[in-house]
Amino acid sequence: MRNIISIGWNSWLKQHKESILLFDSIAAASEIAFMLNGQWDGCNGVIMAKCDEVAVNTATKLLEAAWCYQGASKAVLNRIATDEILCRYAMGEKIFINANLRCAVLPSVKLSEINLSYAKLSWADLSQANLSKADLTAADLSEANLSGADLSKAYLMRANLKGADLQLADMRGANLSSANLSEVNLTDADLTGANLSLADLRGANFNFCNLSGANLTGAKLIESDLAFAKHN
16 A cells, blocks of 8 residues: 555545646755645645746745756755665655655665655665565666565556666566566566556566566567566
């Protein structure tokens, strides 16, 4: 089950079509939500019923902060140190939307159900990490080391995993719809029941990968690449 706060926020969004703004610090997001009557998400995001960019720019200038719309190509949240994220997670915080964790060294960490949607995790070492049921929607995991990681039932829709090492990874029941898995190493990975619909799988290494019950509808792949995969 996803984090309760995340579920509440997503449910609220379905009923409204507001703008979601991301700021370069959690403190700035909290202050600006108060100043502009927005809804703070508990992290660095603010939901605005109507985004007045002049007002937002004025507020961020006063707070010496930076901002962008959710989904923008740039990450504005300041880089989080590995010790900090582990400490905050241990204290019960699980929402780290748009976090900058490029090249982070986090092997064997236990971060199940964490929300790292839109996070920047390229070149990160997450080998043997427990990321079961984690929300990694649209996260950048290109070239990341996820060998032996537990990604069972994780949300990886539209995630960029190009060139990532996923050998021996547990991805049973994971949602990888529309994800970029090109040139990924999936040797001995378990994708039983995973959703790979519309995913880009071109050039991926499927040697001994378990694809039993996986949904490959609309996936981009080279049929010969599946020759050594398991389908039973």
